Amino acid sequence: MNKPPSRRKKTTPAASDDSTLPNDQDLEDISQEKNPATATITVTAVEVPELTEQEISDRLHLERRVERAVFEAGKALAELRERRLYRSTHKTFEDYCRDRFGHSRQKSNYLIAAADVYENLTTNCCQNLGIENLTTNSSQILPTSEGQVRPMTKLEPQEQQEVWLRAVEFAGGKIPSGRIVKDVVQQIMERTKVPNTYQIGEVCQILAKDNPELRGKSGCWGIISQVNDFSCTVKLWDGVYTVGLQHLKSYDYLPAECQQMQVICDRISGVYSDSLEETVKSLLQLLGKVNRPYLTAVEEKLLNLLELEYERR
Template sequence: MPTNERQLRFLAKAIRELTEEEQSLRLHLERRVQRAFLEAGQALMELRDRRLYRSTHQTFEEYCRDRFNYSRDAAYLKISATVVYENLQKFLPTNGRQIPMPTNERQLRFLAKAELEPVVQADVWQQAVEQAGNKIPSGRIVKDVVDRIRESTKVPNPYHIGEICILLPKDNPDLRGKAGYWGVVSHVGEYSCTVQTWDGDYTVKIEHLKSLELLDEDCQFMQQLCVRLQQLHQVARRDEAVDWLLQGLGKQAKPYLSSLQAKLLATVEREYNLVWKQQK
């Protein structure tokens, strides 16, 4: 094995391994996840942001499933609910009146999924508390207030299925680390879109998308490229070099590949017996 290749493999292994301090922190945060919903969300957020799962898992989603038996949606809901809770602490009025705070993530489920601005989240919670007789509101009451506010500020969804867009994370915790990712719109809702990227599907509000405004044939090329990248991402125990290629092409928001990029992608596909026939 050439010296450079041995050095690269050693470096990749060193990056994945945790220090004793990181391993201790990981165990501490894992115990916190199993306690209260607020601590769980905060712990999951730190586990994700610091990539403390990397010594045993390639992705945060796989780690949550194996370690806590959380689906992707369940894990990110806990994180989103924590972000909403912290926004409520910051933006609820403090004029001598004590407003009860949420006690579980179910009460914040619809508020978290609505992805409203922090000050609007606080307004929704305050209205929901009033509607509940100044008590902690149920998830259903919160949903009613969310629906009422969204209906009064409804903006037509400008996107369509098959359109190519770039993800704009802003304050969305689900999109942290995804800045610049491009994807294909696969579903259009009233207030959000589901976008397919090389590493999964993301349902986001329209404020988190920017259209590339491509011609139809360019959109078709990007759609096909997305399928190819997704197929590679699904290969089990793939070489780490494949992830470098996926991340690079997954952020290259252009409707073409260079000659070298095309050869690299085709070579990797052959390595894993993936057959690709261009659709016309």
Template structure:
């Protein structure tokens, strides 16, 4: 006779009692005492060391920019490289823009360190934070930085916060654009890296914007803020003469002649008069004859 198999009972194991918990206590309500660890205050020497190390971190990009500027100014790259840009690319992996941004940032950092409140040691820690300040005059840069620090509640402000502070100051200090199309101006760099190499050049206004002008030089067209322009106050006939000279220089410059010729043409682009001397006219005429069949 077949009999049905009996079901086995599942084995259950009781957890071993915890000697630290009384049987009547709820384990979820147990209080564990953690001994307090006393954190000693910094000594006066440690506070001094901390500030010194913080300053080194802050100044890292500043020191890099200063070093690059000295390498460039003393031409310490000349034994291995033809140009400073090639040297920075091979030695540091920098693009031309990256090297010049660091050098420009070092100038701004130095300005902030000298003019900001010495009791407030909040200074930039990287080039990206100070880049917006390049749009301001050196005298306004500390004001913008202090406003950015306040907006960041006493901490190092981000690029965005600095940019907002700069924008507010620019809106406050903007003046109406009174330039006219065809007017001849002089370009003033004023610590603007985008205008490097154009300082002192004349430029012909081709478009008038709210707070800038589009201008034409002998080799290109670019947009320049009002603070980077200064009118020569030429008469209409003189402005016309400069435009004609600009057309002639541009035609020869774009023909790709020797570098020495281009340097001569660039010097004509920095004249502070609306005419060419007899010798300048003769040399330019010879160059035109060389490129025009």
């Protein structure tokens, strides 16, 4: 007897959640969607509240505090140096700066000089505006770092103002970099270039003229050791300095007198050091300011005595 044909059961999918399988309406919606590349995404804008007048004032005040920080440091260092407030713990300002602040005397001098330039710009370029009310546009922009004003430290106050205003202009009305300021300084120096007629071995007098790097050196004499385009390297009683031409005045000594002063300069420099007693330093400084090409008999004896005293140590 033949078996009746068997019926195979159809396999049906297991019941599933509506969230995993699309229904007919979902398929219809998908088929009608546009190309995802051309879909429009709607972003809800978040409203940022405007600053109040008090907040604007607070912001300007805090910005000025940040800008002035490095220059306030320079003013503080200048007062520490001038009043010798380091003398209870250190013999020299250089040792004090290294131990207390971790930087060299040269770095301190840069900060002090920068503070003087900053003060000049704020009291002259912007003399009609209060510091707290300055805004960042045109001539009201002020330096924010020592490096921006370092190229201007050897210029006269009026030249500093001119350089800064031109540098701001070249920077598109923004705070200029140190490189821009340096380029403007070079342009002005080229414009006012005068021939450097000084000669190596010539004796000159230092004219400080508000140059902070020459503070305490006004009236001192020195020996030209190198002639540059816009300055000379000069050996004084306590070290070697680079001095702009506007800060030098020749004594017009004869060659023999210049050689004699060279010998005296070498002798004074041989005795001098930062660790000397203040009375000895003062004496050497006085010898470094004599406005004649020789020492008197008493001055000669005093220098001989110092040479003998410190040669034995």
